Amino acid sequence: MASADGTAPSPPSEVIVGVLAMQGAFREHASHLTRLNPLVSTRALEDPPSIRALLVRSPADLERCHALIIPGGESTAIALGAARAHLLEPLRTWVRRGRPTWGTCAGMILLSREAIGGKKGGQELLGGIDMRVGRNGFGSQVDSFERRLDVPALASLPSSKRRADAGDDDSGFPGVFIRAPIVDTLLTRQDIQAVAPSEPTLVAREAGEAHADKSVTMQQRSPSRGGGDDNDKNSDAAPSATRPSLPTTPSSSSAFSSSSKTSASSSATEGASILCVAPPLEDSSSPDQRTPRPPLEILASLSELPRGARQGAGGAVAAAALDQEPIANRPEHDAQIVALRQGNLMCTSFHPELTADGRMHELFVRQCVLPFLSSSSSSITSS
Numbered sequence: 001m002a003s004a005d006g007t008a009p010s011p012p013s014e015v016i017v018g019v020l021a022m023q024g025a026f027r028e029h030a031s032h033l034t035r036l037n038p039l040v041s042t043r044a045l046e047d048p049p050s051i052r053a054l055l056v057r058s059p060a061d062l063e064r065c066h067a068l069i070i071p072g073g074e075s076t077a078i079a080l081g082a083a084r085a086h087l088l089e090p091l092r093t094w095v096r097r098g099r100p101t102w103g104t105c106a107g108m109i110l111l112s113r114e115a116i117g118g119k120k121g122g123q124e125l126l127g128g129i130d131m132r133v134g135r136n137g138f139g140s141q142v143d144s145f146e147r148r149l150d151v152p153a154l155a156s157l158p159s160s161k162r163r164a165d166a167g168d169d170d171s172g173f174p175g176v177f178i179r180a181p182i183v184d185t186l187l188t189r190q191d192i193q194a195v196a197p198s199e200p201t202l203v204a205r206e207a208g209e210a211h212a213d214k215s216v217t218m219q220q221r222s223p224s225r226g227g228g229d230d231n232d233k234n235s236d237a238a239p240s241a242t243r244p245s246l247p248t249t250p251s252s253s254s255a256f257s258s259s260s261k262t263s264a265s266s267s268a269t270e271g272a273s274i275l276c277v278a279p280p281l282e283d284s285s286s287p288d289q290r291t292p293r294p295p296l297e298i299l300a301s302l303s304e305l306p307r308g309a310r311q312g313a314g315g316a317v318a319a320a321a322l323d324q325e326p327i328a329n330r331p332e333h334d335a336q337i338v339a340l341r342q343g344n345l346m347c348t349s350f351h352p353e354l355t356a357d358g359r360m361h362e363l364f365v366r367q368c369v370l371p372f373l374s375s376s377s378s379s380i381t382s383s
């Protein structure tokens with residue numbers, strides 16, 4: 001809320017960053033946040049706020065937070081825990097309101113608009129970031145790997161400057177990938193609008209058969225986008241009797257669709273052709289009332305296509321072929337993207353919380369949380 005003299009307010013003296021504590025590496029995130037304090041209070045801010053981590057286990061906990069981290073772990077278990085704690089809808093409302101949120105690995109899946117390879121019977125997503133991910137797209141536990149990542153946004157952080165001043169060899173950020181999601185594709189406005197606010201949105205399709213789970217609504221949705229109808233003939237959509245009349249998006253083959261399974265990606269998934277879709281972000285079905293989606297900003301990419309992401313399939317389709325607004329730093333293939341931001345939502349397919357490097361936490365606080373708290377539209381009220 002703007003202050004009485006019309007200037008943007010300062011962030012509160014204590015910024016509470018919640019960590020969703022259902023399952024997974026929430027303690028590691030909390031300890032990183034606590035260790036941030038000396039970093040945040042060094043330069044740049046005259047009156048730096050202190051950062052406090054709060055484990056979020058209830059809607060009342062969430063209401064106390066200025067920002068939220070959803071940790072790595074198991075997206076199905078986290079979603080189930082959130083549902084049992086009556087947190088799913090408060091979390092969706094939170095994300096809809098553009099509250100600063102960072103999802104790592106499983107958390108990235110939860111923040112995705114769509115996910116392929118969901119649990120049989122579907123799984124709940126929060127949505128928020130306009131992309132489709134493939135669960136376990138980098139393979140199984142045994143395929144875990146570490147890669148030094150170039151994250152250009154880190155260069156502007158005071159801690160990076162201090163490192164450079166101290167002569168530290170800054171050879172990138174340690175990216176730890178464990179059963180990590182892969183970006184199948186970034187979604188366009190048409191993709192997002194393909195599910196109207198009034199439609200049920202938990203979607204599942206399984207190898208040409210309607211999935212007979214009462215909790216799951218069958219819809220015809222393309223397994224992937226990218227233009228062309230080359231994959232329609234594989235007819236892995238639900239039988240027409242079960243389809244609501246949704247506009248359909250163009251389809252093509254996908255690294256995660258039933259029709260183009262690839263070795264590493266689909267062998268590790270539980271239901272490679274099950275597509276889960278988060279509820280829409282807009283409350284209104286009127287296109288006039290839709291607020292424009294914040295731009296997607298790519299923070300880090302792998303220098304080459306990940307193993308199992310087949311060239312010419314799904315997310316491996318050359319990104320330039322898509323009719324999306326130009327996106328800075330977009331790699332040749334969406335499957336190379338491992339960190340991105342949309343508005344105040346950030347996600348990483350890797351696990352910064354499992355390393356000693358606190359710079360991604362610092363980046364989140366500095367670039368997503370503090371500016372949000374300082375902006376005139378960011379009145380913190382309970383949601």
Ligand SMILES: NC(=O)CC[C@H](N)C(=O)O
Nearest residue numbers: 072073074075105106179
């Ligand atoms: N390390 C992780 O967070 C793994 C995520 C896990 N594959 C999931 O689907 O939730």
